[in-house]
Amino acid sequence: xxxxxxxxxxxxxxxxxxxxxxxxxxxxxxxxxxxxxxxxxxxxxxxxxxxxxxxxxxxxxxxxxxxxxxxxxxxxxxxxxxxxxxxxxxxxxxxxxxxxxxxxxxxxxxxxxxxxxxxxxxxxxxxxxxxxxxxxxxxxxxxxxxxxxxxxxxxxxxxxxxxxxxxxxxxxxxxxxxxxxxxxxxxx
Amino acid sequence: xxxxxxxxxxxxxxxxxxxxxxxxxxxxxxxxxxxxxxxxxxxxxxxxxxxxxxxxxxxxxxxxxxxxxxxxxxxxxxxxxxxxxxxxxxxxxxxxxxxxxxxxxxxxxxxxxxxxxxxxxxxxxxxxxxxxxxxxxxxxxxxxxxxxxxxxxxxxxxxxxxxxxxxxxxxxxxxxxxxxxxxxxxxx
Amino acid sequence: xxxxxxxxxxxxxxxxxxxxxxxxxxxxxxxxxxxxxxxxxxxxxxxxxxxxxxxxxxxxxxxxxxxxxxxxxxxxxxxxxxxxxxxxxxxxxxxxxxxxxxxxxxxxxxxxxxxxxxxxxxxxxxxxxxxxxxxxxxxxxxxxxxxxxxxxxxxxxxxxxxxxxxxxxxxxxxxxxxxxxxxxxxxx
Numbered sequence: 001x002x003x004x005x006x007x008x009x010x011x012x013x014x015x016x017x018x019x020x021x022x023x024x025x026x027x028x029x030x031x032x033x034x035x036x037x038x039x040x041x042x043x044x045x046x047x048x049x050x051x052x053x054x055x056x057x058x059x060x061x062x063x064x065x066x067x068x069x070x071x072x073x074x075x076x077x078x079x080x081x082x083x084x085x086x087x088x089x090x091x092x093x094x095x096x097x098x099x100x101x102x103x104x105x106x107x108x109x110x111x112x113x114x115x116x117x118x119x120x121x122x123x124x125x126x127x128x129x130x131x132x133x134x135x136x137x138x139x140x141x142x143x144x145x146x147x148x149x150x151x152x153x154x155x156x157x158x159x160x161x162x163x164x165x166x167x168x169x170x171x172x173x174x175x176x177x178x179x180x181x182x183x184x185x186x187x188x
Numbered sequence: 189x190x191x192x193x194x195x196x197x198x199x200x201x202x203x204x205x206x207x208x209x210x211x212x213x214x215x216x217x218x219x220x221x222x223x224x225x226x227x228x229x230x231x232x233x234x235x236x237x238x239x240x241x242x243x244x245x246x247x248x249x250x251x252x253x254x255x256x257x258x259x260x261x262x263x264x265x266x267x268x269x270x271x272x273x274x275x276x277x278x279x280x281x282x283x284x285x286x287x288x289x290x291x292x293x294x295x296x297x298x299x300x301x302x303x304x305x306x307x308x309x310x311x312x313x314x315x316x317x318x319x320x321x322x323x324x325x326x327x328x329x330x331x332x333x334x335x336x337x338x339x340x341x342x343x344x345x346x347x348x349x350x351x352x353x354x355x356x357x358x359x360x361x362x363x364x365x366x367x368x369x370x371x372x373x374x375x376x
Numbered sequence: 377x378x379x380x381x382x383x384x385x386x387x388x389x390x391x392x393x394x395x396x397x398x399x400x401x402x403x404x405x406x407x408x409x410x411x412x413x414x415x416x417x418x419x420x421x422x423x424x425x426x427x428x429x430x431x432x433x434x435x436x437x438x439x440x441x442x443x444x445x446x447x448x449x450x451x452x453x454x455x456x457x458x459x460x461x462x463x464x465x466x467x468x469x470x471x472x473x474x475x476x477x478x479x480x481x482x483x484x485x486x487x488x489x490x491x492x493x494x495x496x497x498x499x500x501x502x503x504x505x506x507x508x509x510x511x512x513x514x515x516x517x518x519x520x521x522x523x524x525x526x527x528x529x530x531x532x533x534x535x536x537x538x539x540x541x542x543x544x545x546x547x548x549x550x551x552x553x554x555x556x557x558x559x560x561x562x563x564x
Binding site: 135 | 432445494509
């Protein structure tokens with residue numbers, strides 16, 4: 001009779017094991033499904049001394065010998081930029097913004113275009129209300145770059161994830177548009 | 189006899205389900221209780237060219253045409269500030285500090301007072317020993333602003349949470365005091 | 377017969393309790409074993425106006441009166457540095473790099489050497505492919521300093537942890553080498 005009574009226990013063991021595997025208990029699968037994902041665009045217009053009314057960002061530091069109205073030579077190494085860029089649902093600069101991307105990018109390489117990013121999406125639309133915080137390296141010449149989503153507030157309370165960046169467009173040193181595919185793997 | 193022997197299994201199942209629900213397995217409740225919370229104040233005295241002995245912070249970058257001893261026009265857009273501010277348990281600048289708030293704030297908007305924050309609380313008191321790391325956007329004109337608590341060390345090892353900021357006082361462009369209500373939702 | 381059939385259930389209960397204790401369910405033990413750890417070194421050569429070909433970092437902002445080719449007086453307070461430093465497996469600057477440490481350090485104290493760090497390890501070797509993101513305070517005069525590992529991508533997808541920094545060597549204001557012991561406590 002013993003085998004019969006043990007059966008539900010093994011079923012339960014199996015069920016628990018599955019639960020743990022689905023959760024974050026060191027699964028070795030390597031592929032995870034986001035619990036939430038969003039694709040957004042943001043638009044950056046760098047101040048160049050002439051476009052003050054339209055500019056959404058400005059160079060505020062530069063290496064020795066460079067100035068603040070033109071990105072520095074040597075892959076902009078040493079340029080720190082403050083930005084407050086409109087976020088849109090599609091790739092049109094003139095679409096109604098759903099929030100602002102605010103923070104810094106900091107060109108940190110002398111050998112290629114690469115920047116360190118620290119910024120926040122402050123969303124304020126009918127769909128989302130809250131902030132998402134990002135940091136990471138952005139080796140701009142790669143087609144896609146992954147950065148970390150380290151936290152959030154409001155609708156994104158305590159969320160974590162990974163965001164994939166793509167340069168959707170750029171015009172000289174003045175305008176660029178970034179496509180940000182944010183994938184959350186910890187939702188609350 | 190089978191039903192009798194299965195009973196404890198179902199009780200166990202119920203118990204496990206409750207445990208998972210209490211934990212962070214995607215609860216749909218939307219309200220969470222912090223596992224730890226702390227209210228602290230920090231005090232920032234910006235260097236203005238005359239207050240070197242008292243100043244706890246300094247403007248280190250500015251947009252074109254601005255200087256480093258006065259916050260820039262246009263909502264201080266482009267000013268990067270380094271700070272090392274005393275943290276106190278109450279709102280008195282002269283109370284015994286329990287640690288230092290260290291890092292940066294970076295005014296990033298031309299349309300309102302708003303800054304991007306990256307900083308650390310280094311606590312060193314009888315109550316707490318360790319660091320707490322914060323990043324997020326600070327739209328200063330709002331009564332309360334939420335930023336992310338992205339990690340910690342020592343007594344705050346691996347903690348995560350949300351901090352609510354309130355401007356508790358400000359005097360012109362030189363002094364401000366921030367009330368920081370840190371709520372941890374992941375404690376270790 | 378009942379006691380016999382219940383036995384496996386209690387064994388299971390014990391097993392689950394252990395699993396939960398080993399996992400992050402608010403254990404009160406206070407000591408955790410990393411699920412992964414790595415020791416790496418990175419090498420920083422600050423631009424001083426004469427070493428452009430070798431320099432891996434540059435001062436890009438300074439407090440009033442200071443310049444960009446020498447770290448400022450008063451514990452370098454206010455100096456912001458952009459870096460793109462080689463990472464090696466041992467303490468030899470000339471070993472084959474396994475990646476780059478990229479980001480910023482920001483001297484934020486007038487009373488001691490202390491910096492705020494925001495940076496990324498971009499690893500690209502046979503062992504590891506991916507990025508690790510760090511932030512935290514670095515009170516440089518202490519033998520060891522802990523900062524937060526707030527996220528990662530690639531092989532470090534969603535990882536979190538704590539990194540212990542040690543100044544392994546420094547030569548004047550121009551070269552320093554940091555030993556970074558990264559301990560992950562959340563692996564995926």
